[in-house]
Amino acid sequence: MLNTRIHSSYIVVTESDYSNRTSNILKLRLNSSQIEPKGLHRKLVSTTFSTTYNLEMATQYVEELICSARKLYDTEEYLAARALYTQLLALYPFDARMWHHRSNTHLKLRYPELAFTDAARGLQLLDDTLAKKTLSRDDQNDAVLLRLDVLYTCLLTAEALNSFQMALQYIDRLLANVHLLSSETRKVVLEKQATLRDKISQRISTLRGANVPLGVSIDTISNLGTMNVVKYPWDVSEPFTATNDLDAELKELNSAFEPFAPKLKIVLMPDNPALYTPERTSSIFFSKAGRPQLGIIARKKIKPKERILDETGIFVNNGLYGPKCNYCNSVLSISASNSNEMHKTTCSGCGERFCSVDCLHSALETYHKVLCGRDISHILTYVAKGTSCSSLIHLVVLRLLAIAVQSKQHPLEMTIVKYLARSAKEVVPWDVYQSYFFYLDVLKVLGLCPYSDIDKFDFWIYYTLRNKLIPNVFGEYKAPMKPANGKLLLFTSFLNHSCVPNAVYITDRHAHQVVVARKEGIEKNQQVFISYIDPDRPSIERQQLFETTYGFVCRCERCVRELGTNDEEEIRQKTAPSSN
Numbered sequence: 001m002l003n004t005r006i007h008s009s010y011i012v013v014t015e016s017d018y019s020n021r022t023s024n025i026l027k028l029r030l031n032s033s034q035i036e037p038k039g040l041h042r043k044l045v046s047t048t049f050s051t052t053y054n055l056e057m058a059t060q061y062v063e064e065l066i067c068s069a070r071k072l073y074d075t076e077e078y079l080a081a082r083a084l085y086t087q088l089l090a091l092y093p094f095d096a097r098m099w100h101h102r103s104n105t106h107l108k109l110r111y112p113e114l115a116f117t118d119a120a121r122g123l124q125l126l127d128d129t130l131a132k133k134t135l136s137r138d139d140q141n142d143a144v145l146l147r148l149d150v151l152y153t154c155l156l157t158a159e160a161l162n163s164f165q166m167a168l169q170y171i172d173r174l175l176a177n178v179h180l181l182s183s184e185t186r187k188v189v190l191e192k193q194a195t196l197r198d199k200i201s202q203r204i205s206t207l208r209g210a211n212v213p214l215g216v217s218i219d220t221i222s223n224l225g226t227m228n229v230v231k232y233p234w235d236v237s238e239p240f241t242a243t244n245d246l247d248a249e250l251k252e253l254n255s256a257f258e259p260f261a262p263k264l265k266i267v268l269m270p271d272n273p274a275l276y277t278p279e280r281t282s283s284i285f286f287s288k289a290g291r292p293q294l295g296i297i298a299r300k301k302i303k304p305k306e307r308i309l310d311e312t313g314i315f316v317n318n319g320l321y322g323p324k325c326n327y328c329n330s331v332l333s334i335s336a337s338n339s340n341e342m343h344k345t346t347c348s349g350c351g352e353r354f355c356s357v358d359c360l361h362s363a364l365e366t367y368h369k370v371l372c373g374r375d376i377s378h379i380l381t382y383v384a385k386g387t388s389c390s391s392l393i394h395l396v397v398l399r400l401l402a403i404a405v406q407s408k409q410h411p412l413e414m415t416i417v418k419y420l421a422r423s424a425k426e427v428v429p430w431d432v433y434q435s436y437f438f439y440l441d442v443l444k445v446l447g448l449c450p451y452s453d454i455d456k457f458d459f460w461i462y463y464t465l466r467n468k469l470i471p472n473v474f475g476e477y478k479a480p481m482k483p484a485n486g487k488l489l490l491f492t493s494f495l496n497h498s499c500v501p502n503a504v505y506i507t508d509r510h511a512h513q514v515v516v517a518r519k520e521g522i523e524k525n526q527q528v529f530i531s532y533i534d535p536d537r538p539s540i541e542r543q544q545l546f547e548t549t550y551g552f553v554c555r556c557e558r559c560v561r562e563l564g565t566n567d568e569e570e571i572r573q574k575t576a577p578s579s580n
């Protein structure tokens with residue numbers, strides 16, 4: 001915590017904050033079960049709320065919760081402290097102090113991305129409150145000091161994310177209030193400033209020598225941070241974890257899969273899913289992302305060119321290449337010859353066009369009621385900026401969250417999300433700041449509040465969703481290297497890649513996709529492979545494409561043969577842009 005000159009023990013209370021708090025407490029009185037903490041403080045809640053609910057008791061209860069959270073933090077029980085701060089945020093969504101506390105807890109838990117997004121929300125609340133100039137002098141002083149604490153936490157998060165430029169910007173903001181910093185703090189901040197400047201020049205000189213990916217400037221890269229791809233311990237939605245009954249879960253998944261692909265079966269894979277043979281199923285590998293690899297095998301012999309999987313998925317397009325159906329990406333004729341037909345396939349609310357009445361109805365049933373008439377031009381700018389199909393993930397995120405809002409489901413519990421594997425990489429280069437702004441923009445389009453909708457739409461949920469989409473969203477480029485169409489299909493996403501595939505996918509109308517065996521057919525128990533990319537490219541190019549888009553190292557039989565190794569790290573080194 002920042003060592004400010006004046007000791008600060010305060011709560012920022014504004015009038016609107018107070019009325020919010022009062023109304024939240026009144027809500028509590030009506031439904032105490034809603035805020036009952038899971039396990040931890042059950043006793044406290046039941047003793048407080050089983051008696052008469054009155055304002056003082058509720059306030060006292062909340063103060064006790066704050067105290068308990070602080071104690072848990074002090075005794076390094078950070079997960080429990082986080083759970084409690086999250087519950088407190090549900091009660092006090094506009095209290096900057098609470099966001100700051102949770103931010104520090106996330107920092108201790110080594111989730112700097114979450115620490116940053118919490119601190120950023122706290123900072124915004126304080127900036128808004130201070131801009132209104134309605135605080136008493138004392139409250140104003142307290143808010144100014146809290147703001148410095150929060151800025152300091154932002155600096156720590158930027159350091160932990162290796163976002164050196166951003167860390168420097170926070171230092172500038174702290175130094176703008178240098179008169180409020182103690183001499184000790186000032187010294188620490190100035191030392192950090194010097195170290196960060198050194199790190200930036202080191203990073204830039206390393207990058208100048210390296211082969212920087214096309215379309216990315218050194219300045220952008222030098223501000224990129226690194227992020228861990230993790231499963232957050234409080235994420236209980238994910239199946240196939242070490243503690244679950246894997247066989248029972250696979251059985252359930254396969255019974256959902258069977259109607260779409262009666263001749264196929266989803267199975268657990270060994271370490272390298274691309275070299276699966278039936279004998280090796282026993283050596284199941286739990287990836288660092290916390291879930292074993294899955295894949296699809298044939299239950300019976302499959303004839304050449306036989307259709308083996310037929311499912312509907314999520315299709316998105318960025319509209320850059322002429323009008324397309326919003327539901328299935330089919331190209332729309334510029335002016336429909338039959339105006340009656342056009343009328344039937346156009347949304348009466350916003351004028352969005354679809355290729356058929358079926359597509360319009362499917363869109364309305366699943367997501368379009370939420371997105372109807374919403375301006376998504378800002379979201380499209382994120383997609384257009386991308387130099388690979390991965391940027392289409394932005395549109396898939398928007399679509400999935402719209403489905404969650406419309407169907408009132410938790411985004412991570414929706415079937416199409418829940419079963420997806422997360423990115424295979426452990427650490428990814430990532431611009432957390434841009435992602436945070438994107439997250440805020442998406443919430444705005446969906447009409448959600450970044451403070452009060454955190455039970456279903458907190459930043460960690462968005463981040464988990466994004467990590468699950470990286471290896472599973474397939475996209476199409478259009479020249480000159482612009483992402484055009486994207487899609488996510490639940491069952492097809494269990495198909496592993498091979499540079500010598502035995503199946504191909506064909507996109508049909510109305511968001512259908514069919515997987516068909518190639519001309520050789522597929523033997524019983526053989527794994528079914530598709531190719532995620534053009535397999536005619538040379539092996540180095542193929543690997544580089546995987547690395548920058550889906551984020552994995554291909555270890556299929558052809559790559560292993562051509563590169564002479566099955567080892568992920570060796571392949572990475574042999575095919576890295578700078579090594580050739």
Ligand SMILES: C[S@@+](CC[C@H](N)C(=O)[O-])C[C@H]1O[C@@H](n2cnc3c(N)ncnc32)[C@H](O)[C@@H]1O
Nearest residue numbers: 274293294421424471493494496497552554555
């Ligand atoms: C679309 S998913 C395929 C299904 C995935 N195995 C699962 O468990 O859900 C893509 C992921 O599968 C793994 N994978 C697929 N093909 C692979 C290959 N040829 N070599 C290595 N890993 C592969 C990678 O982890 C990749 O990120």
